[in-house]
Amino acid sequence: MYAGAPYYAAESALRCGVDLVTVYTAAEACMPIKCYSPELMVRAVYSIEVMNSYLDEEGGIIREMEGECRRGGGGGGGGGGNDAPTTKETNGSDTRRIAMMSGRPPIGGEGGRYLPIQGGEARNDDGVEVLAEGLGRMTSLEGKLHALGERREVFIGGIVDDITHAFPTLHAMCIGPGLGRHPLVFSVAEKVIQRAIEARLMLIIDADALFMLSLGEYRDLLEDLRSYERCVMTPNLMEMRRLRDALSADDGGGRRSNIIVQKGNVDEIIHDSYTMRCEEEGGLKRCGGIGDVLAGTISAFMAWNAILEMEETHDAQNDVITNKESEWQRRLFASWAAAVVVKKATKVAFQKKKRSMSALDVIGEIGDVVNDMEDDLKNAVP
Template sequence: MTSKNLNALLIKVKQLIPPLSADFHKGQAGRICVIGGSEEYTGAPYFSSMAALRIANLMVYPYMRTSEKNYSQTPQQITTKVAELFPRMHVIVVGPGLSRDKLMQECARGIITKAKEKDLAIVLDADALFLVQNHPDVVKNYKKAVLTPNVNEFKRLCEALNVGFDESQKGGTAQRLSQALGGVTIVQKGKVDVISNEEQTLCCDIPGGLKRCGGQGDILSGVIATFLAWGKAYQAGLWEHDQSITASEIPLLASFAGCKIVRECSRVAFEKFGRATQTSDILKELGSVFQKDFER
């Protein structure tokens, strides 16, 4: 990506960010719900949530449980309980640490359906992509959905949707996958992050750290969700602006911003700690990188 194109994108992204104002109240600029975690995987939703918390706010509700054994609530009851939160939410993240447990997958499917009914933006990562792989209709044609597959998840999604995978044509493949899913936004994570909807493709080739830490994708899902929430506030006219960004542009811009920030955080953390870099080190860089990119 040329510096001219990057600058143009950053100018657009900056328009989505609410100004810091004493006139705003808690939650007005966006509320995010992270659906994830399981008995096996507890760290993933933490990193996704904390990424949002660094630039937004967070509450925790322990509703979902893996396995129906010794657990009295049905998937429908759990889905209904979680969906009670949705009138207060603007974005949900589904998948970090969710597991492929049958009950958890069934709950996630119901929760996504309820979120769509409330017109919420949805970020799907990790085991939520396994759900999409087996049940594409859960997000098909829902253009407020953002999918963030890694290389293996991307290949499996392409196979499930009969989209030919071509390693040499990443942008084209991501766009075809988006088209097969009815225009959802695809964030194909890799050496270069490819962000695509059915009409447009962006590439984020900003250097990241050389150590790939587990949990980095969870941070990405939280940052993308934050920008989507701000996009909702932008559309609602929370602050004065020229309304030049269309609703269809917001998922693409939010995804690009998330990729740029997380890659830069990864690089800065790696420059400090090298092989000893941990996911928590990347998380700690969010504030300074965000300030450098968007608030100076």
């Protein structure tokens, strides 16, 4: 969770000419972001502290379950990492082994995957009662884990509702700058993205949201987004590598309808097999945050595209046919134009500030650059 990145993205959109921007963030980041700008609407929709308390509670239950398995005399039964002596070492008798596995994924944990509970063993001389008691405690712990999982789903659902409630008022949504990598924040982001696709909202996916999509458990979501034509992904070099790795594991081979803006010395704007190159010269410094500026700038251009498409849909009732082909071309052109804006703004900011240039200086140049480009366009059209 960061405060700078969401501010950069949001402020850039405002400087492009967008009327209103709302930042949905953690309670912990809300105040600093609000203090950066009186213009931004900043909503605290979750608290990292509360999210951590869910993970802590889950970790506690899982540790208790592991301890319970060990108390059963485990070691060679079903999982590694147990240094308790085996039953054979302690009494040399035959063992009856029971393997226990938690019945559902833990609510957070490393990658949200199963934490295998080690196999337990019950010694003959402990008797059936001991085994029954152990099983009883395990069942109770499983119940606790289940109840916690249900509470978590309600908690996440509430956050998702809070954000998606605003969808009808939005023209575009940017997810990722400063998102952080908390597993529960990822769960929220996943559901928000799914709802955004259902609502056919313009989506700009950047930074940590791209990291999230490179994880195996979000593979289906990545596939959904790759075939969603109103999505623009803005990976840097590392993020593009991760995405490629994630996709190359099993490339479904389906049509890639979304746009990818691959940032670099030359930005490449890719739609399926079609690529546009932004060869505009930038600045000589690549300070942190310019990627966020680009994400915000693309969000502004995509919001205008959404408005244009809505107007055309309106026209369609008066027999004006909306051309699907031109829609993706316009989105491609808008992404390219946004990349040009950021390169030009970086160049001017660098000329003025040299080594001390920061993302804020780039943001300061956006307005003039957009105005100049608009004037150039007007002069070019006869």
